[in-house]
Structure formats: structure tokens, C-alpha cells
Amino acid sequence: MLDLFKVGIGPSSSHTVGPMLAAADFVGRLTGHPERLEVSLYGSLAFTGPGHGTEGAILLGLMGHQPDTVPLDLVHSVVADVDAAGIVQLPSGPLTFDRERDLVPVFEIHPAHANVLRFTAGDLSVAYASIGGGFIAELVDDELPPPSPPPTVPHPFESAADVLRCCGEQDARITDLVWENEVYLHGEATVEAHVDEVVSEMLEAIDRGMATTGNLPGGLAVQRRAKELGLDLVEPDPGHSLPPTGPADWAGVFATAVSEENAAGSRIVTAPTNGAAGIVPAVLRFMRDFCQPVVDHPERVFLLTASGVGALIKQGAGISGAELGCQAEVGAACAMAAAGLTAALGGSPAHVENAAEIALEHNLGLTCDPIGGLVQVPCIERNAVGAIKAIAAASMSLRGTGAHLVPLDSAIETMRQTGVDMHAKYKETSLGGLAVNVTAC
Ligand code: SF4
Incomplete structure (x- = not known):
């Protein structure tokens, strides 16, 4: 329950923190250095992502940063830095990245959730829903999986x-x-x-x-x-x-x-x-x-x-x-x-x-x-x-x-x-x- 209080960065838990965590998770799964990486942003992430810092958050996540520890000066400069260099520094090395081409807004609501983003690099393609409060869920067959059963605790309660x-x-x-x-x-x-x-x-x-x-x-x-x-x-x-x-x-x-x-x-x-x-x-x-x-x-x-x-x-x-x-x-x-x-x-x-x-x-x-x-x-x-x-x-x-x-x-x-x-x-x-x-x- 205390995970409802997470140290992170603004301006949005679902549009900034969640996408950064998803991007960091995705790069953590890469087994080699990709030649190209594309991110599709659906629904609300496409409509209001630019105003909510979503693009910068994804770039920071791709660089392997986490919301609670990312340096604030980097948060403010990352989009301009990547645009200027045309490169994002993945943990596995530099990757050519064109924000206009590689961050793709899809202005329709994904059937699984209002905030979905899909990462694709080579054969690896993973979609996540940013479900609010900085929590993310990986889609399974393009659907939101059923919530995992709550952990066993001394005082379980549902209401x-x-x-x-x-x-x-x-x-x-x-x-x-x-x-x-x-x-x-x-x-x-x-x-x-x-x-x-x-x-x-x-x-x-x-x-x-x-x-x-x-x-x-x-x-x-x-x-x-x-x-x-x-x-x-x-x-x-x-x-x-x-x-x-x-x-x-x-x-x-x-x-x-x-x-x-x-x-x-x-x-x-x-x-x-x-x-x-x-x-x-x-x-x-x-x-x-x-x-x-x-x-x-x-x-x-x-x-x-x-x-x-x-x-x-x-x-x-x-x-x-x-x-x-x-x-x-x-x-x-x-x-x-x-x-x-x-x-x-x-x-x-x-x-x-x-x-x-x-x-x-x-x-x-x-x-x-x-x-x-x-x-x-x-x-x-x-x-x-x-x-x-x-x-x-x-x-x-x-x-x-x-x-x-x-x-x-x-x-x-x-x-x-x-x-x-x-x-x-x-x-x-x-x-x-x-x-x-x-x-x-
Ligand atoms: S839910 Fe919407 S209107 Fe309310 S604080 Fe968040 S962004 Fe603003």
C-alpha cells in the first residue's frame, strides 16, 4: 500500500513516471544492441503526452534511468540533447534516434487501456499500459492481464x-x-x-x-x-x-x-x-x-x-x-x-x-x-x-x-x-x- 507514495518526477505519474519505468524495463530485456527502436504512444499518451513530459521520460527510461534517482538537470535537457545529437545512449551503447520518426503518436484509444505504449526493437515487441500512479502492466496478447492476486498479509481486506x-x-x-x-x-x-x-x-x-x-x-x-x-x-x-x-x-x-x-x-x-x-x-x-x-x-x-x-x-x-x-x-x-x-x-x-x-x-x-x-x-x-x-x-x-x-x-x-x-x-x-x-x- 505504501507503494502509492513513490518518489519520482513531475509532471504526471501515468504519462511521465509510468512510461519511464516501461522504457527502462524494455531496454533491460534487450539481449543485444538494437539497430532501431520505435515507440508507439496510444490514446491519452498521444493526445497529452507532449504536455506531460512523456517523450523525455521515455528517453530517460531508454537510457536506463529510474524516476526516483534520475538527475533533475538531465530531465530538463534530455529532449534537446537527443534532438541535437540524433542519438540516445542506451545502456548497451549509442542508438540513432529521430524523435519525429521513432516516437509515433497513435490518436486512438487502445482497447486494452487509455494509456498504452508499445516498444519494438528487432524481434522484440512489448506493450505496456500505464495504469495510473506510476504503476505499469505488460499487455498479454494485446490485453490487460487480470490483476495478480494480492499478496498474503495478516489483515487482508477488499473493502x-x-x-x-x-x-x-x-x-x-x-x-x-x-x-x-x-x-x-x-x-x-x-x-x-x-x-x-x-x-x-x-x-x-x-x-x-x-x-x-x-x-x-x-x-x-x-x-x-x-x-x-x-x-x-x-x-x-x-x-x-x-x-x-x-x-x-x-x-x-x-x-x-x-x-x-x-x-x-x-x-x-x-x-x-x-x-x-x-x-x-x-x-x-x-x-x-x-x-x-x-x-x-x-x-x-x-x-x-x-x-x-x-x-x-x-x-x-x-x-x-x-x-x-x-x-x-x-x-x-x-x-x-x-x-x-x-x-x-x-x-x-x-x-x-x-x-x-x-x-x-x-x-x-x-x-x-x-x-x-x-x-x-x-x-x-x-x-x-x-x-x-x-x-x-x-x-x-x-x-x-x-x-x-x-x-x-x-x-x-x-x-x-x-x-x-x-x-x-x-x-x-x-x-x-x-x-x-x-x-x-
Ligand atoms: S486528473 Fe487531469 S485535471 Fe486532474 S490533476 Fe490530473 S491532469 Fe489535472
Whole structure:
């Protein structure tokens, strides 16, 4: 479950991180040095790949890089470097590469998935689906294979109802169940180290984003605003009479900072996707700066609980904007952050489930319509509002008893059905919504 939090690079988990992993996997399978290598990009990867850094990510993967360790200066220069040299440096040696010829967009949705890419070199041809959150799956006979059975763990659960039952039977918190499952799979030291790394990368992304100004790349001339928004909270501009509405305003600023870092292709933590990567860190930092958590290891409780809720959403519906719209990205992140905050502030499992449900329910139907195919507008503000909404959901839940009408499982299933019914133009293709009603210059 903690693999929902992966250190990587922006701007997109499905269009940047996934394709880089697929490319690295493919070159790892080559048995010799190829004479030519071609990559076909289907569906959403063809429509919005250029704005999501897909081409650079594939080149980096072909060079053998991984999202969590690739040097950031290389991320920013790789496309120009390869274009200038006409060569990509595979682990097996230099390969002539013409981006126009060898990266082939196919503007139709592959029947297996909205995000498919096929690599071909000589006799070897492998197709992958980038299924969201930086996860990839190799196609078998051009179809998505059935999901592998979940690993054996001490507390298996498939639904929020299972989780609540298990917590009740064992007098445990959600974080305890997730902790025991993760420790069983990976060992205590690895889980602790992963949590520490995730917290540290999340906080660093906030600090970098709060300290950086200027325009974001991509041609929309979108200005970074996190620093300016933060300064206005400290010393409000006399030109407006808005008082800060409270510490939640800061969460919006923190989310803006991370989302701007993501849009700039910088290092961030996928949580559970890159497009929605601002929400969980922002609410985590809100908890650290403004709340008095009542649990030991509050960051760990926050992240383990959030990952448990994220896993339920991923299992029951999905976390890919190309599959289910933005409700599956920002909605999922909002539910995860609401759950994490509620748990760290001492909420019962019922409070946690209630907070996650409130947060998810009020993102249902949210479409994915990024202007210019860039993860900038509406994505950055959507993260800011998502963080504030997560805090509101936690607050509403914690001030109640945890009893509520709509179970989290019903909200997840509703999200799945809504996403399936959503027209393809609202699912990360930039063919509908804001993407066609605002002129990108
Ligand atoms: S609109 Fe939402 S789902 Fe689409 S790219 Fe932006 S953050 Fe991701």
C-alpha cells in the first residue's frame, strides 16, 4: 500500500513516471544492441503526452534511468540533447534516434487501456499500459492481464467494510492494520525508512515550491504563485480586505507549491498520482504546523492510514485520470489526506472512514481537462482546493460521531461507475471541458 507514495518526477505519474519505468524495463530485456527502436504512444499518451513530459521520460527510461534517482538537470535537457545529437545512449551503447520518426503518436484509444505504449526493437515487441500512479502492466496478447492476486498479509481486506470490521474485532486502528501488513511484506526497517523518505521529500518539495518564482514551462505562461500567496497570508495586501480564513489557507499554499514543482518536472512524491501530488503533503504539513496530533508517530499514522484508503480506492475503482477522470486523482488524494489527518488527530476508524467518504463524495464527477495537455490549469488550483476540502472533511467528521449515511465503499463504487460513464473527452485527452473552452496561447 505504501507503494502509492513513490518518489519520482513531475509532471504526471501515468504519462511521465509510468512510461519511464516501461522504457527502462524494455531496454533491460534487450539481449543485444538494437539497430532501431520505435515507440508507439496510444490514446491519452498521444493526445497529452507532449504536455506531460512523456517523450523525455521515455528517453530517460531508454537510457536506463529510474524516476526516483534520475538527475533533475538531465530531465530538463534530455529532449534537446537527443534532438541535437540524433542519438540516445542506451545502456548497451549509442542508438540513432529521430524523435519525429521513432516516437509515433497513435490518436486512438487502445482497447486494452487509455494509456498504452508499445516498444519494438528487432524481434522484440512489448506493450505496456500505464495504469495510473506510476504503476505499469505488460499487455498479454494485446490485453490487460487480470490483476495478480494480492499478496498474503495478516489483515487482508477488499473493502472499507472489511477494514472497519477488522478494526472492531481486534480493537485496532486502520494504521495498525496497514503497518502490520507492510511490515509483514517488507520488514520494519524498510517501512520506517520509506515513510521517513516520503515525509522528507514531501516537505522538501513544499519548501522548494515556496521559494521559487517565475513561469512554469510548457508555453501557457502560467506564473508560479505559491510564494506570493504565502507572503499575502503573512502580510495581507492592503488592496484587498480578505482576512486569512485560518490555517487551512496555508494548506492551499503548500499544495500549490508542490503542484508547481510537479508542473516544472521537479522531484515530488506521487500521492497517489502526480497530478494530485500536492494534497497529501499539504495536509501533512498543515498537521505538523498547526495541529496537536494525539498519537505517537503522527506522520507515520497519517501516511499509513492515507495509503490504506488509497489502496481501497485503487482496488475498487482506480486512480487514473485517463481512466476515470480527475475524481480518481484529486478525489482520491483528498480522501487519503482527510483520512490521514483524521487518524493523526485521534479519530476512530469510523471517523476516518467518514472523513474519506466526505472528501471523495464531494469530488464525484470531476473531469480531467488540462489546458494545453499540461498539468497546470486546472490541476494546480484543484490541488489547493482539494487540500482545503480534505481538512474540512476531517473537521466535519471529527466533530461528529462517525455515523453517516453513505459508506465509503458506496462512494468508491459511485466513482467507478461515474468514471466509466464519463465521455472519453473528459479523461485526460484535452478534447473537452476547460481544455477546449480556454484558448491556450
Ligand atoms: S485535471 Fe486532474 S486528473 Fe487531469 S491532469 Fe489535472 S490533476 Fe490530473
